[in-house]
Amino acid sequence: MEIIIFVGIIISLYTSYFYFRYFTRPNPLPGPFPLPFIGTLFQIGLNPRKWAEKNLNESIDIWEYYIGPFRVVTICNAKYLDKIYLSYKESKNLSRESKFFKRNIAAYDEIGILKGLIFNNVFHKWKRSRQFVTKVLMSKIYHYGFINNVQKIFKEFEENWDENKEVTLDFSTWVSCYKTQITIGTIFGQQLYNLPSFKIISKASSEHMALLAFLVFVPKCVSSIIMLLGFNTMKKKSVFLNGTVHNIIQKRRKEIENGSPTNFNLLDLLLTSNLLNESENIKGEESLNDEEVENNLAEITSTSIETTSSALCFLIYNVAKNSSVIEKIRAEILKVFGSDTNAIITYETLESCRYIEAVAKETLRFANPVPYNLRILDGKESVGEFNWPSGTWFWIDHHRIMNDPNHFNEPKKFNPDRFLNEEYEGAGEFNKIRKNGYVPFGGGLRICPGRNIVLIELKLLTVLFFRKYNINLVNENESIKYVYRGINQVYNLKIRLSEK
DSSP states (O other): HHHHHHHHHHHHHHHHHHHHHTTSSSSSSOOOOOTTTTBTTHHHHHOOHHHHHSSSOTTTTTTEETTTTTTEEOOSSGGGGGTTTTOOOOOOOSSSOOOBOOOOOOOOOSSSSSSSSSSSOOHHHHHHHHHHHHHHHHHHHHHHHHHHHHHHHHHHHHHHHTTEEEEOOOOHHHHHHHHHHHHHHTOOOOTSSOOOHHHHOOOOOOOOEEEHHHHHHOOHHHHHHHHHHHHHHHHHHHHTTHHHHHHHHHHHHHHHHHTTTOOSSSSHEEEEEEEGGGGSSTTOOOOOOOOHHHHHHHHHHHHHHHHHHHHHHHHHHHHHHHHHHHHHHHHHHHHOOOOOOOOOOOOOOOOOTTHHHHHHHHHHHHSOOOOOOEEEESOOEEETTTEEEEEOOOEEEHHHHTTTTTTTTSTTTTTGGGSGGGGSOOOOOGGGTTSSSSBBBGGGOOOOOOOOHHHHHHHHHHHHHTTTTTEEETTTTTTOOOSSSEEEEEEEOOEEEEEE
């Protein structure tokens, strides 16, 4: 009985303190009324925008909700991003992090996500990993190899399609398996290792992204209990594949140190860059160790598979519903590649596909698979007309920002022409939008290091599909289906595929 009374007193005191802070908070904003311990989890679930669309006026461009005891300020207008998305070029001191560099998460470090890039809050360690990863992902030699590998794997899938006049498939399932095979090939080199099946890796990546969403939205008092009870299950289902990635890295590092020639995959290039550039490291820091390489590769694997798969689904769906877009795509393919549907696609020819690049960019604006970004304020700062205390969470709604009618003409219309200049018969609209009005890869210090690869792959798959095949939606009048699990994951996208 005494224990129950004691617990009751603690709960009452905490509840009183919670609501005292709530009613005396600076800059009160619209949003759901929070509950102690769980915040607004019951009201908004794991997708804040769905709640906002039902309960808030469209004119409201900044509002709030709670994750446990933490207040989250949701930003829906680019005008608030000038300081949050401060870039290296705008920073006066490149060695000092921005006040909006940090991200927070209610997670155990054993999961591994705090030593990669996305949730690493130790600036000098994050910067070191970022330098190595960016050097590889942004290099042209990696882009050349990536383009060749994609075409090789795509041809293997084509062999099954070409045996039939028409093929009906769930594109969301197909693209997940395809993207997993591409990712494993370009990151690890699948010919070298006895990895689990691509379906297992694809599922593990999906669960990994869902775990991130869970750890962000579920209060720590709840997630801690769940993690303690189900940690082993979560670990086995994660993209770390129960130790497989760690073993691969150790084995490959020893092979390279013993003189084995490097192959064209991210693991080899990252380990080689690591070995050859120790003199370039930040003063006082060593090269990336195996654990850091493991966390970065696992993170890149899961985000690459899930985000690009969904982006490709959104692209296929929106292009298939717009016959005029298909006509322009095929006209450009004929102009750049000729009538040979098996012509090799090179980096240079892909660079010439300006309309197809506009299609890729419009896809990422119209239906971005990563609709939100999280930043934590470290120190007092003003955002817009508001002054905010240190520790304030900012949840940036990329979807609302990139569909703002003040920045884009008819934003609910899929229109690639907005990304073309007048000289290419476009609207030139992109050149006139506000700073940070187009943020498909985030912004500031933490902008996605793989953004160039994403655009290359979207363009490449557009050419590979539409130069040879007709694509029709099985359920043409249905909206595309997706669920938010860290990203917008598309499911049950049925298409009919036939040769032109």
